[in-house]
Amino acid sequence: MVLIPVYLAAANGYKGLMVIERCFRLLKSTQIKLTPIFHWTSQRIEAHVRICVLALLIERVAEHACGTSWAQIRDTLETLQATEFRTKSFQFFRRNEVSHQVAAILKSLDISIPKAILRIENLN
Numbered sequence: 001m002v003l004i005p006v007y008l009a010a011a012n013g014y015k016g017l018m019v020i021e022r023c024f025r026l027l028k029s030t031q032i033k034l035t036p037i038f039h040w041t042s043q044r045i046e047a048h049v050r051i052c053v054l055a056l057l058i059e060r061v062a063e064h065a066c067g068t069s070w071a072q073i074r075d076t077l078e079t080l081q082a083t084e085f086r087t088k089s090f091q092f093f094r095r096n097e098v099s100h101q102v103a104a105i106l107k108s109l110d111i112s113i114p115k116a117i118l119r120i121e122n123l124n
Contacts, residue, residue, distance in 0.1 A: 021052060066108045076101045082118055093118040 059070045066073055080102050082093045095114050098106075106113055 062109060065110075066105055073105055076105055080114075082114075086123075089122065089124055090120060091123055092120040 062073055063070050076099075079099060080095065082095045085092050085094060094117055098113050103113060
């Protein structure tokens with residue numbers, strides 16, 4: 001049995017935590033708009049760690065399914081956008097044209113392409 005010095009185990013644990021925190025920051029910056037959160041209870045800290053681990057898992061599953069890095073997946077998917085349009089009576093949201101790269105990533109992740117018109121609201 002090989003014994004790992006305590007400082008190496010601590011360093012590896014800290015490195016893993018840094019990866020999870022980086023994934024959570026990326027997830028927040030691309031999908032979830034949140035202000036900084038400060039946790040004071042053990043339940044909140046545990047929930048935060050679980051969300052970080054889930055973010056890392058989602059990242060790894062996407063990388064495996066697409067066969068490319070998370071950075072490349074994120075950069076490609078950022079080109080898929082929706083624009084708000086308004087008339088006197090209506091407000092609607094329309095997505096832009098889907099590139100071949102975006103379509104390939106969505107297909108690899110088994111996600112359907114969003115409808116061209118996402119939402120229509122009557123302003124009257």
